Every structure is written in structure tokens, then in C-alpha cells.
Amino acid sequence: MxxxxxxxxxxxxxxxxxxxxxxxxxxxxxxxxxxxxxxxxxxxxxxxxxxxxxxxxxxxxxxxxxxxxxxxxxxxxxxxxxxxxxxxxxxxxxxxxxxxxxxxxxxxxxxxxxxxxxxxxxxxxxxxxxxxxxxxxxxxxxxxxxxxxxxxxxxxxxxxxxxxxxxxxxARPGAAAPAPSDSGRFTDSRRAAESARRDGTGTPYRAGLLRSALQAVSGLLTGTAGLLLAAHAARGTGRGARVPAELPGAVAGWPFAAGWTLIGVGLVVAGPGLVALSGHLLGAARPGPVRLLAGRSLVREAAVAGRPLGALSAVAAALVAVVRAHLTGAGLPAPGPLLVLAAALTGCCTAAAGLAALARVRRGRAPVRELLDRLGAPRQLGRGVALLRAAATAAVCAPLVAAGGLLTALPTG
Incomplete structure (x- = not known):
């Protein structure tokens, strides 16, 4: 009930x-x-x-x-x-x-x-x-x-x-969205101010930087293993073995399935680490207010937006791979209803998770915006932070999408 x-x-x-x-x-x-x-x-x-x-x-x-x-x-x-x-x-x-x-x-x-x-x-x-x-x-x-x-x-x-x-x-403790309250917002604003005043030389900063680097490297290695496995499968099918056009299960043999799965898992795993590393780079070398706020926000939001961003990058890489195959005239198997259904489900669910993560991140930025309004900061400062943050995110996602879409081997039918 x-x-x-x-x-x-x-x-x-x-x-x-x-x-x-x-x-x-x-x-x-x-x-x-x-x-x-x-x-x-x-x-x-x-x-x-x-x-x-x-x-x-x-x-x-x-x-x-x-x-x-x-x-x-x-x-x-x-x-x-x-x-x-x-x-x-x-x-x-x-x-x-x-x-x-x-x-x-x-x-x-x-x-x-x-x-x-x-x-x-x-x-x-x-x-x-x-x-x-x-x-x-x-x-x-x-x-x-x-x-x-x-x-x-x-x-x-x-x-x-x-x-x-x-x-x-x-819904486990610590993962759900906190309850909004005036005292909580004031506390979050004070914590945001203290985080913005840090110089980045403490032990927690170095530990976070090392953790982000290890996470990014592990995800990229997993994705690279998927690329190599898909390339090996493509070399095997190119020696005369044709891939059946029954989809989605037999669009290719198990090396293709395992390779594409590893590529997606690698992008999802590497997403938080890469976003956090981009934030650390923005906040390095005596940053100004815009770089400092953009970098700290990316580091703070990497755990929330990193994995959905990696999943969206995997879907975009698959789309780029399909478009590249059509432009180059590669003989792909004709898509069947099951493949269309699987692709639609994956795309819709990934987009919904990405939009939800974006909404959660926007709610998490409210204390910082409130703090800037109290300090009388100009609106150009907030716009500059948003543009720099978007540019850093695009700089992280674009190489992943390009590498996954241009280097991933596709089955021939």
C-alpha cells in the first residue's frame, strides 16, 4: 500500500x-x-x-x-x-x-x-x-x-x-539525495567556501588525485583490451568467415560481444577518474576564481556524473562507429528488429540516467550559487565557470567518443 x-x-x-x-x-x-x-x-x-x-x-x-x-x-x-x-x-x-x-x-x-x-x-x-x-x-x-x-x-x-x-x-545510506534545509544549505555553503580556499597541497588532495588517476588508467586499460579483442575478432572474420545477420545475439561471435562489452565497461569505469583529473588540472598552477570554482566543482561532481557520462560516451562511440561503417561502405549485417530494440533500450535508459545525473549535479551546485550571491559576485563569474566546466567535460568526452568510434572494429556480413 x-x-x-x-x-x-x-x-x-x-x-x-x-x-x-x-x-x-x-x-x-x-x-x-x-x-x-x-x-x-x-x-x-x-x-x-x-x-x-x-x-x-x-x-x-x-x-x-x-x-x-x-x-x-x-x-x-x-x-x-x-x-x-x-x-x-x-x-x-x-x-x-x-x-x-x-x-x-x-x-x-x-x-x-x-x-x-x-x-x-x-x-x-x-x-x-x-x-x-x-x-x-x-x-x-x-x-x-x-x-x-x-x-x-x-x-x-x-x-x-x-x-x-x-x-x-x-537507496543505500549515503547515496540518496539529502533533505533540503536552511541549516544544511548554510553548512554546505560553508564547506564549499572552505574547499574553495584550499591550496591543494594537503594529503587528502593527493590521495584523491592518485585515486582518480588509478581509476582512469584502469578504465582506459579495460577499454583498450576491448578494442584489441574486437580487432582480433575482425581479423578472424576477414579471412572468409562470415557473420550471420541474426541479431542481437549472433551479430558477431563472442569476441565481438566481449570486446564491445569491455569497451563500454572501460568507459564507464574511466568516466569518474577522467572528470576528476580534468578538475584537478583546472585547479592547478595558481588558478583564478573561475578556474578554481570550475575545477573544484568537477572534482566534487565526478562521482555523480562520471559514470553516466562514460555510459553516454559509450553509446555515442557506438553511433560514431555505425556512421563510420556506412560512410566507408563496410558490409555490416542488416539490422533486425531485435537489434533495433536493444539499441533503443540502451540509448533511452542511458540518456535518462544522464539527465537524472545532470539534474542531481545542478541541485548540488545550489549552495555554491547561493554563496556567490551572498558575496556579491558578478553573474559573469557564474557564466564563466559554467562555460569552462562544459569545455573541460567536452575535452574529456570527445577523445573517448572519437577513439571508441573510429578504432572499434565492426563485424562484416
């Missing part, structure tokens, strides 16, 4: 996140059922089946992002105070967030099941054990042998479980 009340009184942004989770769960369920159908139709192609499941991990990881955002922002700050007063402490709040994200996930899986059941259900041995897929003429990218009901239900429960776990992780 509490979950239903929170859903009915949610903001439009929270309702859009729930709708996105519903659509993502329905689309992800179709992808998983397609992988199951392919496995039943080709029982001897174990590598191709595992490859399809590996490609399905990308939409699953993208679906977890808006679920984590929903758990971090819902319930709202004022509602959290009431729930804390009612006895719903930090230990029970992640459970509430998990239920809040699991409801639209279950609704999407139920919608997928209803669409799939239109092919009919057969009984074997006195129980409902076989689920017929729709005919090829139906408006679904699924056709093949009947599916076992337990296997289909198990696969359809993966998306709600992933959404619930991601929401619980996002």
Missing part, C-alpha cells in the same frame, strides 16, 4: 522513470525470450546461444541505471523525513526502493508474457508446460518452437530482480 501511495503521489519525472522501467522490462524480456527460442531451435549451437545472452547483458546493465536513479530520488526528500519519523530507517528504505522499482518491472514482464501468450498455451502431462510463440506474421520479433513456461517465467523475472537490486543499491 505504501508503494502504491508513493507511486500515485510521484512527480512527473518519477512517473516517467517508472514508465521507462516498464518499457525496458518489456523489451528486455523480449530479448531474453528470443535468446531462449534460439537456444531451443539450435540446441547444438552453444557458443551462439552464450553470445546472445552476452549481448543481452548490455540492455540489462542499461536498465539498471534508471532503476538506481529511481531508488536514489524516490521517495522525495520531504517524504523521506516523514518516513524516518514514522520509523522507516536506513535499513528498511532500500527495501521500499526495491519494491518501488520492482513494480514497473513486473508490469513490463507481465506485458511481455501477455503478448507472448497470444500464440496459445499447450498442456503436457496435465500441466501448463509449453508456451507457443506467435506466428511469424504477428507484430513481434519472436517465432520458433514453443517455450517451456518455467524457463520463460524465470527469464522474465530477471529484469524486475535487476531493477529491484539496482534501486536498493541506489
Amino acid at each position: 505504501l508503494t502504491l501511495r508513493l507511486t500515485l503521489t510521484a512527480t512527473p519525472a518519477a512517473l516517467l522513470l517508472r514508465l521507462l522501467l516498464l518499457c525496458a522490462s518489456a523489451g528486455g524480456g523480449l530479448l531474453l525470450l528470443a535468446a531462449l527460442s534460439y537456444a531451443l531451435e539450435h540446441p547444438g549451437h552453444r557458443v551462439a546461444v552464450l553470445t546472445r545472452l552476452l549481448w543481452c547483458l548490455i540492455p540489462l546493465a542499461a536498465t539498471a541505471q534508471p532503476a538506481a536513479v529511481l531508488g536514489r530520488t524516490e521517495p522525495r526528500a520531504g517524504t523521506r523525513l516523514g518516513l524516518h519519523a514514522a520509523g522507516l530507517g536506513p535499513a528498511r528504505l532500500p527495501l521500499l526502493a526495491a519494491r518501488t522499482a520492482a513494480v514497473p518491472g513486473l508490469a513490463g514482464s507481465a506485458l511481455t508474457l501477455l503478448l507472448t501468450v497470444q500464440g496459445g498455451v499447450e498442456s503436457a502431462g496435465g500441466s501448463l508446460s509449453v508456451l507457443n510463440l506467435p506466428r511469424p506474421s504477428a507484430l513481434l520479433p519472436l517465432q520458433g518452437p514453443p517455450l517451456p513456461v518455467p524457463a520463460a517465467v524465470t527469464l522474465l523475472s530477471v529484469l524486475p530482480a535487476v531493477a529491484a537490486l539496482a534501486a536498493a543499491w541506489g
